[in-house]
Amino acid sequence: MPRYHLTTFGCQMNAHDSERMHGLLGSLGYEEAPDRDGADLILFNTCTIRGSADERFMGNLGEAKRIKRERPDVVVAVGGCWAQSQKESVFRDFPFVDIAFGPGEVNRLGELLARERIQAVGAFTFDGRFSGDLPSLRERPHQAWVQISVGCNCVCSYCIVPSVRGRESSRPVEGVLDEVHRQAADGVVEVTLLGQNVNSYGRDLPASSRASFADLLAQVAAVPGIERVRYTSPHPKDIRDDVIAVHRDVAEVCPHIHLPAQSGSTRVLKAMRRTYDRDRYLALVDRIRDAVPDIALTTDLIVGFPGETDEDFADTLSLVQTVGYDGAYTFVYSPRPGTEAGESMDDDVAPEVKSERIAALIEVVQQTARGRLARHVGSVAPVLVEGVSRTDDSRMSGRTGHNVTVNFSGDATPGSIVPVAIEASTSTTLAGTLAAVAQPAGAA
Ligand code: 5AD
Numbered sequence: 001m002p003r004y005h006l007t008t009f010g011c012q013m014n015a016h017d018s019e020r021m022h023g024l025l026g027s028l029g030y031e032e033a034p035d036r037d038g039a040d041l042i043l044f045n046t047c048t049i050r051g052s053a054d055e056r057f058m059g060n061l062g063e064a065k066r067i068k069r070e071r072p073d074v075v076v077a078v079g080g081c082w083a084q085s086q087k088e089s090v091f092r093d094f095p096f097v098d099i100a101f102g103p104g105e106v107n108r109l110g111e112l113l114a115r116e117r118i119q120a121v122g123a124f125t126f127d128g129r130f131s132g133d134l135p136s137l138r139e140r141p142h143q144a145w146v147q148i149s150v151g152c153n154c155v156c157s158y159c160i161v162p163s164v165r166g167r168e169s170s171r172p173v174e175g176v177l178d179e180v181h182r183q184a185a186d187g188v189v190e191v192t193l194l195g196q197n198v199n200s201y202g203r204d205l206p207a208s209s210r211a212s213f214a215d216l217l218a219q220v221a222a223v224p225g226i227e228r229v230r231y232t233s234p235h236p237k238d239i240r241d242d243v244i245a246v247h248r249d250v251a252e253v254c255p256h257i258h259l260p261a262q263s264g265s266t267r268v269l270k271a272m273r274r275t276y277d278r279d280r281y282l283a284l285v286d287r288i289r290d291a292v293p294d295i296a297l298t299t300d301l302i303v304g305f306p307g308e309t310d311e312d313f314a315d316t317l318s319l320v321q322t323v324g325y326d327g328a329y330t331f332v333y334s335p336r337p338g339t340e341a342g343e344s345m346d347d348d349v350a351p352e353v354k355s356e357r358i359a360a361l362i363e364v365v366q367q368t369a370r371g372r373l374a375r376h377v378g379s380v381a382p383v384l385v386e387g388v389s390r391t392d393d394s395r396m397s398g399r400t401g402h403n404v405t406v407n408f409s410g411d412a413t414p415g416s417i418v419p420v421a422i423e424a425s426t427s428t429t430l431a432g433t434l435a436a437v438a439q440p441a442g443a444a
């Protein structure tokens with residue numbers, strides 16, 4: 001049996017595409033190798049969101065080059081966003097690469113392997129087949145991703161995604177629901193709907209198969225066996241009141257929204273072309289909290305965007321405190337080729353200022369999150385059991401509806417949702433004790 005080794009970089013979209021690659025390769029008779037040295041096919045699923053993503057991948061590709069030198073029969077295949085962004089030059093700059101394919105061509109991997117040294121990183125040749133239609137090997141048996149759209153029509157001035165993932169295209173409702181039904185029959189209890197701009201879903205579909213994002217959420221939540229529905233990532237501009245109402249009214253839709261703000265400064269938001277300002281963002285947060293007071297909000301924030309002043313940055317710090325995020329991903333601005341900011345704005349915030357700002361931001365994010373997570377101590381939270389704790393094998397681990405990891409003592413079946421008495425918290429996790437006997441999977 002030929003053996004493959006796959007390394008995945010980047011976001012959940014890529015992690016999900018990699019599940020498909022595992023499934024596809026399994027169905028083609030490949031077996032997974034524990035490391036690259038033992039593989040006949042060295043495969044990468046790449047990201048290019050920031051310069052640091054490129055650098056990390058270059059280190060890994062260097063190892064593939066060494067292996068190829070020692071064993072010229074090895075096939076080196078590079079998929080995903082970096083491959084798409086380098087389509088003009090990948091074979092010239094990296095002659096040991098045999099196969100390159102973009103994020104829309106995962107389903108062609110088999111065909112590409114049959115005809116080596118071939119490139120499928122054309123002009124977004126997304127063929128309307130969503131990866132949900134491919135075989136898949138899920139990482140966790142009870143949790144699944146469901147791709148509901150590909151691509152992104154936003155023009156955020158810092159972001160390379162629209163140029164590597166193409167225009168937005170929604171998957172018809174029936175295809176989404178069919179997949180969720182199949183997953184539920186297979187033991188899945190939690191689904192996460194995926195899209196680059198997940199909540200602008202449906203606007204490009206023909207009237208006959210169109211649903212709003214809010215309708216889709218409710219329909220997915222109604223699939224028997226599905227107990228939790230999540231989604232990522234939404235754009236604040238597309239969170240309408242009907243989506244907020246679904247959070248309020250539909251028990252399966254989890255009390256958590258990841259709401260990328262990017263900056264707290266109206267001036268910077270404008271230069272980023274985010275299409276909302278600080279006040280509109282805060283008004284949205286108020287509407288959400290009016291409907292679901294205890295909802296968890298998390299976000300993405302960038303520091304050091306071109307022209308960001310001390311005052312702009314102070315606005316970002318104060319946004320974190322004003323909103324009270326349960327968590328945040330923080331990034332240093334990285335100019336990307338082909339983006340508006342990368343091409344036409346001066347990357348003028350000094351590296352030491354960027355470092356100071358990210359450190360200060362992380363501090364405030366942690367402080368805020370610690371304060372927020374502490375509110376759970378003393379309550380009993382429903383926890384979807386994932387398995388044995390990674391840090392302590394005498395304990396179990398799972399997630400609350402608010403999407404916080406809980407390590408707890410007591411015996412519980414993976415895939416069941418159990419009540420856990422929360423006894424302690426940090427800025428990112430909770431700890432507690434099983435409060436009652438676990439329900440077997442599927443009994444609820
Ligand atoms: N520099 C820094 N961060 C970026 N992001 C996207 N593009 C860039 C960039 N050029 C961040 C945004 C986005 C997250 C996935 O990555 O915060 O929401």
Ligand code: SF4
Pocket residue numbers: 009010011012013014046047048049080081161164165
């Ligand atoms: Fe990276 Fe963006 Fe591609 Fe995801 S979509 S893999 S974050 S470049």
